[in-house]
Amino acid sequence: xxxxxxxxxxxxxxxxxxxxxxxxxxxxxxxxxxxxxxxxxxxxxxxxxxxxxxxxxxxxxxxxxxxxxxxxxxxxxxxxxxxxxxxxxxxxxxxxxxxxxxxxxxxxxxxxxxxxxxxxxxxxxxxxxxxxxxxxxxxxxxxxxxxxxxxxxxxxxxxxxxxxxxxxxxxxxxxxxxxxxxxxxxxxxxxxxxxxxxxxxxxxxxxxxxxxxxxxxxxxxxxxx
Amino acid sequence: xxxxxxxxxxxxxxxxxxxxxxxxxxxxxxxxxxxxxxxxxxxxxxxxxxxxxxxxxxxxxxxxxxxxxxxxxxxxxxxxxxxxxxxxxxxxxxxxxxxxxxxxxxxxxxxxxxxxxxxxxxxxxxxxxxxxxxxxxxxxxxxxxxxxxxxxxxxxxxxxxxxxxxxxxxxxxxxxxxxxxxxxxxxxxxxxxxxxxxxxxxxxxxxxxxxxxxxxxxxxxxxxxxxxxxxxxxxxxxxxxxxxxxxxxxxxxxxxxxxxxxxxxx
Numbered sequence: 001x002x003x004x005x006x007x008x009x010x011x012x013x014x015x016x017x018x019x020x021x022x023x024x025x026x027x028x029x030x031x032x033x034x035x036x037x038x039x040x041x042x043x044x045x046x047x048x049x050x051x052x053x054x055x056x057x058x059x060x061x062x063x064x065x066x067x068x069x070x071x072x073x074x075x076x077x078x079x080x081x082x083x084x085x086x087x088x089x090x091x092x093x094x095x096x097x098x099x100x101x102x103x104x105x106x107x108x109x110x111x112x113x114x115x116x117x118x119x120x121x122x123x124x125x126x127x128x129x130x131x132x133x134x135x136x137x138x139x140x141x142x143x144x145x146x147x148x149x150x151x152x153x154x155x156x157x158x159x160x161x162x163x164x165x166x167x168x169x170x171x172x173x174x175x176x177x178x179x180x181x182x183x184x185x186x187x188x189x190x191x192x193x194x195x196x197x198x199x200x201x202x203x204x205x206x207x208x209x210x211x212x213x214x215x216x217x218x219x220x221x222x223x224x225x
Numbered sequence: 226x227x228x229x230x231x232x233x234x235x236x237x238x239x240x241x242x243x244x245x246x247x248x249x250x251x252x253x254x255x256x257x258x259x260x261x262x263x264x265x266x267x268x269x270x271x272x273x274x275x276x277x278x279x280x281x282x283x284x285x286x287x288x289x290x291x292x293x294x295x296x297x298x299x300x301x302x303x304x305x306x307x308x309x310x311x312x313x314x315x316x317x318x319x320x321x322x323x324x325x326x327x328x329x330x331x332x333x334x335x336x337x338x339x340x341x342x343x344x345x346x347x348x349x350x351x352x353x354x355x356x357x358x359x360x361x362x363x364x365x366x367x368x369x370x371x372x373x374x375x376x377x378x379x380x381x382x383x384x385x386x387x388x389x390x391x392x393x394x395x396x397x398x399x400x401x402x403x404x405x406x407x408x409x410x411x412x413x414x415x416x417x418x419x420x421x422x423x424x425x426x427x428x429x430x431x432x433x434x435x436x437x438x439x440x441x442x443x444x445x446x447x448x449x450x451x452x453x454x455x456x457x458x459x460x461x462x463x464x465x466x467x468x469x470x471x472x473x474x475x476x477x478x479x480x481x482x483x484x485x486x487x488x489x490x491x
Contacts, residue, residue, distance in 0.1 A: 095479055109388035111402065
């Protein structure tokens with residue numbers, strides 16, 4: 001690791017200990033630990049993320065950003081280890097792992113006819129925060145815009161109460177106002193639930209708004225920037 | 226009772242096929258070649274199996290019956306594979322299709338021979354071979370349809386399957402709707418033909434027995450037996466296909482792994 005990068009990392013970690021002293025009394029174990037993660041042409045990747053922290057990742061298309069999220073969620077074969085709250089993915093059933101390590105893909109998929117069939121219970125508080133009225137659960141999927149689908153996909157994901165959010169260019173289809181609302185809902189969730197997030201985005205302004213640390217994925221390595 | 230057909234009788238029917246071929250050639254309907262090849266194939270194949278059955282009947286031996294059953298099941302297995310829009314990888318595809326035919330036809334035939342028909346000896350080719358052939362021919366269609374639907378739909382809906390996995394569903398939950406659809410696709414032909422039997426259509430085997438001089442009620446009883454065997458066989462066969470394919474499609478970490486089962490264009 002280069003010297004300025006190391007300094008930046010140290011400064012960043014001091015900043016986080018100061019910002020979230022309640023989550024780290026004494027020795028601070030990270031919420032999410034990625035050790036020697038390798039997949040296809042990428043890796044090994046090491047990364048630690050604390051509770052209530054959001055990490056920004058950018059990189060050219062084809063650099064393996066989506067594959068990184070898929071590997072963390074154990075959707076693809078990979079080398080190395082991912083640990084959440086001191087429990088490794090291998091020690092947990094894959095469906096249980098994906099409930100706490102949740103991917104929001106760039107294009108959300110809907111397979112039933114109405115919105116409500118995709119939800120197990122009502123999420124009224126967040127529904128209104130995301131700008132939906134309470135009758136949205138009766139909506140048919142075919143009349144939804146891509147932006148509405150994306151906001152509801154976030155809601156559906158948060159239904160599982162995940163500990164780690166893996167967001168793959170989640171606001172690419174949203175206008176500016178809705179993007180800001182989306183960011184706010186994610187941030188509120190992270191703070192209230194001591195969860196953490198990896199946010200993949202091309203938009204460096206957005207990453208400045210939402211991420212405490214920012215990495216560039218290039219040539220299969222994560223570099224702080 | 227049985228009115229024997231002469232070559233002249235058959236050639237009258239053959240003239241009809243030739244006429245149709247000629248007409249479709251004149252109208253440029255592009256079916257004449259295929260029609261004639263199929264007509265020649267059916268003549269040669271059926272004459273051959275007629276000779277085979279003749280020698281089997283005069284020489285009752287369990288090894289011969291096993292031998293011809295193996296050939297029939299293998300050919301039906303290849304036939305199922307050739308009807309798939311998504312091409313399966315070599316031995317896995319063959320194993321899945323012949324394995325399900327083994328369950329759907331071979332075991333069901335065995336059960337029927339041993340407990341229902343009770344010929345002497347139980348493997349007598351006069352009963353064993355036609356029964357197996359009838360079950361294979363009919364369950365093959367259902368299995369091919371069910372398998373094709375399962376593979377096609379899960380390939381087309383792979384994004385949905387993965388989305389459901391991402392939300393923490395197990396592999397079997399994620400593919401459950403597609404499995405239901407595939408089961409339906411496989412079972413609908415036999416359910417329809419059971420529903421229409423006697424009212425709309427007179428099933429082939431029953432008609433054959435009646436033409437051969439059997440009393441109609443005896444022929445009907447055999448037809449009911451066959452219908453039940455076919456529907457049970459098709460159902461068990463499609464279920465085996467669903468089980469084998471949906472387990473092969475995912476790995477132990479509930480990941481979708483098409484490359485283990487299908488030839489995927491790069």
